[in-house]
Amino acid sequence: MKAGIVGLPNVGKSTLFNCLSNAKAQSANFPFCTIEPNIGVVNVPDERLQKLEELVVPERVLPATVEIVDIAGLVRGASKGEGLGNQFLANIRETDAIIHVLRCFDNDNIIHVDTTIDPIRDKETIDIELQLKDLETVEKRLERVKRTAKTGNKEAQAELEILLKIHETLLQGLSVRTIEFTEKEQEFVKTLQLITAKPVLYVCNVDEASAVTGNAYVDKVKEAVAKEDAEIIVLAVATEADINELDDYEERQMFLSDIGLDEPGSSKLIRSAYKLLNLQTYFTAGVKEVRAWTINIGDTAPQAAGVIHTDFEKGFIRAEVIKYEDFVALGSEAKVKEAGKLSIEGKEYVVQDGDMMNFRFNV
Numbered sequence: 001m002k003a004g005i006v007g008l009p010n011v012g013k014s015t016l017f018n019c020l021s022n023a024k025a026q027s028a029n030f031p032f033c034t035i036e037p038n039i040g041v042v043n044v045p046d047e048r049l050q051k052l053e054e055l056v057v058p059e060r061v062l063p064a065t066v067e068i069v070d071i072a073g074l075v076r077g078a079s080k081g082e083g084l085g086n087q088f089l090a091n092i093r094e095t096d097a098i099i100h101v102l103r104c105f106d107n108d109n110i111i112h113v114d115t116t117i118d119p120i121r122d123k124e125t126i127d128i129e130l131q132l133k134d135l136e137t138v139e140k141r142l143e144r145v146k147r148t149a150k151t152g153n154k155e156a157q158a159e160l161e162i163l164l165k166i167h168e169t170l171l172q173g174l175s176v177r178t179i180e181f182t183e184k185e186q187e188f189v190k191t192l193q194l195i196t197a198k199p200v201l202y203v204c205n206v207d208e209a210s211a212v213t214g215n216a217y218v219d220k221v222k223e224a225v226a227k228e229d230a231e232i233i234v235l236a237v238a239t240e241a242d243i244n245e246l247d248d249y250e251e252r253q254m255f256l257s258d259i260g261l262d263e264p265g266s267s268k269l270i271r272s273a274y275k276l277l278n279l280q281t282y283f284t285a286g287v288k289e290v291r292a293w294t295i296n297i298g299d300t301a302p303q304a305a306g307v308i309h310t311d312f313e314k315g316f317i318r319a320e321v322i323k324y325e326d327f328v329a330l331g332s333e334a335k336v337k338e339a340g341k342l343s344i345e346g347k348e349y350v351v352q353d354g355d356m357m358n359f360r361f362n363v
Helices: 013-020 047-056 085-093 119-149 154-171 183-192 216-224 237-245 249-258 265-276 301-308 310-314 324-330 333-338
Strands: 002-006 038-043 060-062 065-070 097-103 200-205 231-235 279-285 289-296 316-322 343-345 356-361
Touching: 002 013, 002 085, 013 038, 013 065, 013 097, 013 237, 013 265, 047 060, 047 279, 047 289, 047 324, 065 265, 085 119, 097 119, 097 265, 119 154, 119 183, 119 216, 154 183, 200 216, 200 265, 216 231, 231 265, 237 249, 237 265, 289 301, 301 310, 301 316, 301 356, 310 316, 310 356, 316 324, 324 333
Parallel strands: 002 065, 002 097, 060 289, 097 200, 200 231, 279 356
Antiparallel strands: 038 065, 279 289, 316 343, 316 356
């Protein structure tokens, strides 16, 4: 599961990627400085791990991770192959969610591809190109499905109805994610791999003075996306990059405090991306290792076990589950058991975020 950072050239995508990942992308003051997509595996900040480390005192601690992809900037006409359009669209199709960076600051020293600053225009430029590409995909599929539907094929007729709904939405200049689908319809929509069906998180890239309160550009973005059911994060990307360069933890905290933040905005962004990808965390804890494991929201105990090893899922017998809050309150697994707070769960158990789990299996 990975999220792709998208936006027009020179809006701060690669600088943001550098803040999030140890894999340093080239960042320069000219368009298309990112040619190949850069992929970074980013640790997900989680205060619960620190508490578990204090209580268990393991040899090592391993956080959950999420993949972030920095994708080349898109320009007007990308759906027809302009600029790096074809490459951009192919790369974003392979991601599971979109982090859309919008420039919301003035700076004459940083060139904008359209010369003026207008985040709504920038958003619409990318939206239109992605919608045009999806329209192309849907129209090709419509041609085939219409022929089959005419023969009386019930499945094709059901697909035709969904495709026509998507086609009409795209023609109205709206993204596929604005449509409410039934669970069965959603299964079909997934097979289409439509770009505008992906969930989106908007990042308003602001100057340092606007890091806490935002600015007029941010207000316009909030108004423009109000009906999209999308999250917005305000981030001073250049400032975050400066903070990221500091090695000393106390220096970082002082820097953050000076601009009115209690934690780096990049940490909030990573957690939001994790949620955007429909991911959650469960823990295993022992003297050798405390570890956060990444699973999909709604996964069952055997599926969670399979993340550790496929044999765990194949031979799953049961799961021993402790709620994180109970473990912290009582201080150890032994005390949790004494208090009767450890539960034994079977194959149908749906794992909850923060569950601490041990698996019993037989292969």
